[in-house]
Structure formats: C-alpha cells, structure tokens
Amino acid sequence: MLKPTFRRLRGTALSALCLSLCLLACGQADAADRPHLVERDGRHALIVDGAPFLMLGAQVHNSSNYAQALGKVWPAVADIHANTVEVPVAWEQVEPVEGRFDFSFVDTLLDQARKHHVRLVLLWFGTWKNTSPQYTPEWVRFDNQRFPRMVDKDGKLSYCLSPFGDETRKADTRAFTALMSHLKKADARQQTVIMVQVENEVGTYGTVRDFGAKAQAAFERPVPQAVLARKKPPVPGKASGNWREVYGDYADEYFHAWAIASYIEEVAKAGRAQYDLPMYVNNALRDALEQPPQPWKGNFASGGPTHDVIDIYKAAAPHIDIAAPDLYNPESGRVAATLAQFQRADNALWVPEMSNAESYARYVYAILGRGSLGISPFGIDYFNYSNFPLGSKFTDKRMVEPFAGIYAVFGSMQRQWATWAFEGRTHGVAEGDDHADQTITMKGWKAQVSFGQWQFGEKDGVRERPAHADKPLGGVAIAQVSDDEFVIIGQYARVRIDPATPQGNGSMIARAEEGRFDVNGRWVMERNWNGDQTDSGLNLPATPTVLKVRLGRY
Numbered sequence: 231m232l233k234p235t236f237r238r239l240r241g242t243a244l245s246a247l248c249l250s251l252c253l254l255a256c257g258q259a260d261a262a263d264r265p266h267l268v269e270r271d272g273r274h275a276l277i278v279d280g281a282p283f284l285m286l287g288a289q290v291h292n293s294s295n296y297a298q299a300l301g302k303v304w305p306a307v308a309d310i311h312a313n314t315v316e317v318p319v320a321w322e323q324v325e326p327v328e329g330r331f332d333f334s335f336v337d338t339l340l341d342q343a344r345k346h347h348v349r350l351v352l353l354w355f356g357t358w359k360n361t362s363p364q365y366t367p368e369w370v371r372f373d374n375q376r377f378p379r380m381v382d383k384d385g386k387l388s389y390c391l392s393p394f395g396d397e398t399r400k401a402d403t404r405a406f407t408a409l410m411s412h413l414k415k416a417d418a419r420q421q422t423v424i425m426v427q428v429e430n431e432v433g434t435y436g437t438v439r440d441f442g443a444k445a446q447a448a449f450e451r452p453v454p455q456a457v458l459a460r461k462k463p464p465v466p467g468k469a470s471g472n473w474r475e476v477y478g479d480y481a482d483e484y485f486h487a488w489a490i491a492s493y494i495e496e497v498a499k500a501g502r503a504q505y506d507l508p509m510y511v512n513n514a515l516r517d518a519l520e521q522p523p524q525p526w527k528g529n530f531a532s533g534g535p536t537h538d539v540i541d542i543y544k545a546a547a548p549h550i551d552i553a554a555p556d557l558y559n560p561e562s563g564r565v566a567a568t569l570a571q572f573q574r575a576d577n578a579l580w581v582p583e584m585s586n587a588e589s590y591a592r593y594v595y596a597i598l599g600r601g602s603l604g605i606s607p608f609g610i611d612y613f614n615y616s617n618f619p620l621g622s623k624f625t626d627k628r629m630v631e632p633f634a635g636i637y638a639v640f641g642s643m644q645r646q647w648a649t650w651a652f653e654g655r656t657h658g659v660a661e662g663d664d665h666a667d668q669t670i671t672m673k674g675w676k677a678q679v680s681f682g683q684w685q686f687g688e689k690d691g692v693r694e695r696p697a698h699a700d701k702p703l704g705g706v707a708i709a710q711v712s713d714d715e716f717v718i719i720g721q722y723a724r725v726r727i728d729p730a731t732p733q734g735n736g737s738m739i740a741r742a743e744e745g746r747f748d749v750n751g752r753w754v755m756e757r758n759w760n761g762d763q764t765d766s767g768l769n770l771p772a773t774p775t776v777l778k779v780r781l782g783r784y
C-alpha cells in the first residue's frame with residue numbers, strides 16, 4: 231500500500247504518461263488526480279495532473295496577500311515566466327474575530343491565479359512567521375494568559391509563543407483546518423493549489439528553548455521512542471533517558487525542535503484530514519559549513535528545521551513531507567553544502583525561498599539540475615519595496631530579469647525536466663565564487679564546465695578578460711536523455727563533454743543543435759553548432775541557451 235505522504239513507486243523509469251497510467255491501473259486514482267509527492271530510489275517528484283511538475287516559483291512580498299495588492303503581483307509573475315506563485319494566507323486575515331472565518335482573499339487569489347494560468351503554493355502564516363506571532367490575530371497576539379509566550383532560563387518572557395500553549399495550538403489548528411476545508415470546496419476540482427507551507431521559518435531567537443513549567447516538565451521526561459529511533463546523539467550519551475541524559479549539550483535545541491515539530495504535526499495532520507495536499511516547513515538556516523554542528527549559542531533560530539534536526543522533524547511531524555531551506559546566504563560553498571544537507575532519500579529537495587538578487591540566478595541551474603521539485607525567488611512582485619541587501623535593489627522589471635530567461639527555457643520543458651530529474655538523469659552546477667572549473671560525472675561521460683572565457687580559444691595568453699569574468703554569473707544544467715545524448719541549458723559557461731574513462735581512439739560531437747522545446751514538448755532546432763561554435767567547447771552565452779547534443783566515439 232502506498233504511504234499517505236510519500237507514495238513509493240518502484241521499478242524501471244516511467245515517462246510522465248506511464249506514471250499516471252500506472253497509478254490509475256493500480257487503483258490509485260486518488261493519487262493520480264490530486265497533487266502529491268512520489269519517491270523512487272531516493273528521488274522525488276511532485277505529481278500534478280498525473281505527471282511530474284517542476285515548480286518555477288515566485289514568492290510575493292509578505293504584505294501582498296490582499297486583493298488590491300495582487301495587481302502588482304501578476305505583471306511580475308508574467309515577466310519572470312513563473313508557473314507557480316507562493317502567497318501568504320495570514321491567520322490574522324482569515325480569523326480577525328475568533329470563530330468567524332473570512333476566506334474572501336483566498337477566493338480572489340484562486341480566481342486570479344487561474345486566469346493567469348499559474349498554480350499556487352499557500353503559505354500559512356500562523357503561530358510563527360520568522361519565529362514571531364506577528365501574523366496571529368490580535369486576540370491571540372496580546373493575550374499572554376490564554377496564549378502563553380516562551381520563558382527564557384532567567385524567567386523572562388520571550389516575544390515568541392510557546393509550543394506548549396494548548397489553547398494556541400488548538401486555535402491555530404482550528405483556523406488551518408478551516409482553510410484546508412475551504413480549499414477542498416473551492417479548489418479540489420481545479421487543483422490550483424498544489425502545496426501548502428505550514429507556518430513560516432519557525433524557531434526562536436534569544437533563548438534556546440522554552441523554560442516555562444510545562445516545557446520544563448516535558449524536558450525532564452524520557453525522549454520519545456520515535457525520536458530516539460531516528461536521532462542519534464552527536465556525542466555518545468545514554469541510549470535512553472531524559473533529553474539532557476541522551477543528547478547532552480545538544481538537548482535544549484533538539485527538545486525545542488521536537489516541541490515545535492509536534493505542534494506543527496497537530497496543525498498539519500488536522501489540515502490534511504480535510505484536504506490532503508503535500509505540506510512542508512521552511513527554514514532560516516544555521517551555518518551550513520559549521521561541521522560538525524555545535525550546540526546552539528545564539529547563532530540561529532533554535533528549534534527550526536535546520537539540517538541537524540531534520541530527523542527530529544521526521545519523527546515528530548510525519549504529516550510534514552519536506553523540511554526546506556531558504557537561501558539567503560550568497561556564498562557558493564554554503565549554498566552547495568545546504569543543498570546537499572536538505573536533499574535526502576526521505577526529504578525531497580525543494581527551495582521555497584531564495585534571494586532575488588542577480589547573483590542567485592545561477593543557482594537555479596544547480597538546484598534544478600540536482601532534481602529539486604522547484605525553486606522560488608522571494609519578493610517577486612512590483613510592490614514598491616526592496617529587501618536589499620538580502621535581495622535585489624530593484625522593484626521593477628530589472629529585478630526579475632536575471633531569472634526570467636532561465637525560467638523561460640526551463641518553462642518550455644518543465645514537465646520533461648521534472649520527469650528526467652525523477653529518473654535521475656539531471657545534473658547542475660553554478661559558478662563558484664572562485665570561478666573554478668567544475669566536473670559533472672554522468673553515465674559513461676563527464677562534462678567539464680569552465681567560466682569567465684571568451685567564446686573562442688583558450689584564456690591562457692589573452693590579456694583582455696570578458697566583462698563577465700569577475701562576476702559569478704555562470705550556470706549549467708544537463709540532462710542525459712540517453713546514453714550519448716544530452717540536453718544542456720546554461721549561460722556564461724563553457725562545456726566540454728568527454729568519455730568518463732578513455733576508451734577507443736576518441737570521441738566527437740555528432741550534433742550540437744541549438745533550439746527550444748515547443749509547447750507540446752517537441753524539439754525545435756534553430757541551428758546546428760559546428761566549426762568555431764564547437765572547436766573551443768560549447769560556449770553558452772549571456773542569454774540562457776538550450777542545446778541538444780549527441781556525441782559519438784570513433
């Protein structure tokens with residue numbers, strides 16, 4: 231039987247069509263007609279309308295969740311060529327008065343998204359938004375008695391609501407359940423909404439956990455078996471016992487992660503009982519390069535689904551499919567480490583937020599090449615607000631331009647790309663801050679990717695460097711579509727493909743067609759690259775370009 235969250239598919243690679251037919255034939259009609267996640271051999275796909283779907287996302291600004299604000303959203307969504315829009319639904323807006331729900335914004339959003347032919351990911355801004363209760367209704371936000379805040383170890387009240395507040399959890403669960411039940415009525419047939427984020431960047435700054443009486447009592451109880459089974463102590467402790475006994479100096483962070491994850495589980499479980507869509511949590515990262523991760527010392531939001539506690543989230547929140555990273559640290563080493571930490575057999579890679587600054591555009595190639603369910607830069611609407619230095623300085627078309635060309639080429643082949651990714655055929659790199667060459671290892675072949683070159687000849691001995699050489703802007707994604715055939719998408723990079731191990735006399739390019747995929751997924755050739763265009767490798771220009779390349783051996 232297929233599991234409710236990740237439905238496992240085993241066997242040989244299936245095309246998008248075969249996949250949905252198989253699900254239907256196996257009597258899983260419900261699985262085929264509702265957005266859901268599948269996992270096979272440790273790889274993942276989001277199935278929408280019966281086939282893998284690649285989310286080319288755009289997350290709107292935090293305050294764009296109002297009907298009038300949407301007017302500044304759609305032009306940006308069109309300009310960037312997104313197929314999925316992430317929009318907050320705030321608890322304060324749907325339940326301003328306790329027990330009286332108003333989903334009129336959700337209805338407007340559904341209607342307009344359908345008219346603009348995009349899917350939606352809804353972001354539930356509930357008890358925690360960037361750890362804070364700022365999106366809870368006022369009747370929650372200012373009532374410390376009924377909706378208790380956390381207490382630090384000196385007994386001081388934190389800004390952050392306690393995960394041990396029974397009334398808070400019940401009220402959040404009620405509101406989220408009402409949202410999911412409304413969505414079922416309003417959208418189960420059209421399936422505009424394909425995924426839901428529960429809360430936003432949870433955790434707590436300033437205190438490692440709640441030291442209130444209820445929390446303290448739970449901290450002194452034995453670590454639950456489900457957590458023990460998944461999360462081994464980083465430094466050997468006792469095999470069982472209370473949190474401190476088992477996890478030593480890591481106990482406080484781990485306990486807080488368990489407390490928040492357990493709270494989220496109740497919210498998500500109740501919501502999915504109404505309408506079972508894939509659900510995930512997003513994460514303000516801790517330093518990906520701190521290895522091994524050290525106990526919390528005020529340096530990140532304790533209790534959030536950081537990479538070191540994914541196992542605790544898996545144990546405590548089985549109704550959350552994915553712990554997802556938000557990328558706001560521009561350094562290429564940190565981005566690469568983060569992607570590796572969050573891409574696991576039990577955790578699909580999905581990047582629901584990334585800075586919209588130009589230097590992040592190249593990461594789209596690395597992220598989609600790794601087989602992510604999708605990607606979504608943040609702040610994609612023409613509201614007059616820029617979150618520079620985190621993101622772009624621009625609030626007009628110049629903000630979306632670095633991403634638009636990349637989305638356009640992936641967009642025309644998104645179903646195909648998502649299927650190839652699910653089959654394990656895709657790879658991707660982004661130019662590192664050091665501009666160094668990178669190698670992609672594939673079945674029987676390897677691709678050498680270099681950056682900062684002119685299109686002709688080698689860089690050695692040429693004094694003048696191209697204008698782009700000092701900026702890391704390059705990226706390449708490759709799908710090995712058959713043994714000797716590749717679809718290459720990229721910009722600002724040179725690609726050379728050679729046999730993985732020397733064999734025979736050598737290899738040569740048979741065809742290197744530049745072109746695009748049409749709306750029916752058919753390849754349309756524009757020209758065949760040869761002569762100067764291949765003698766110095768395949769030189770992908772500033773404009774994102776698609777090549778279909780076949781190699782031969784002689």
Ligand code: DGJ
Nearest residue numbers: 292360430431556583617
């Ligand atoms: C990450 C949060 O999840 C977003 O809602 C937003 O606040 C950005 N940080 C910063 O612009």
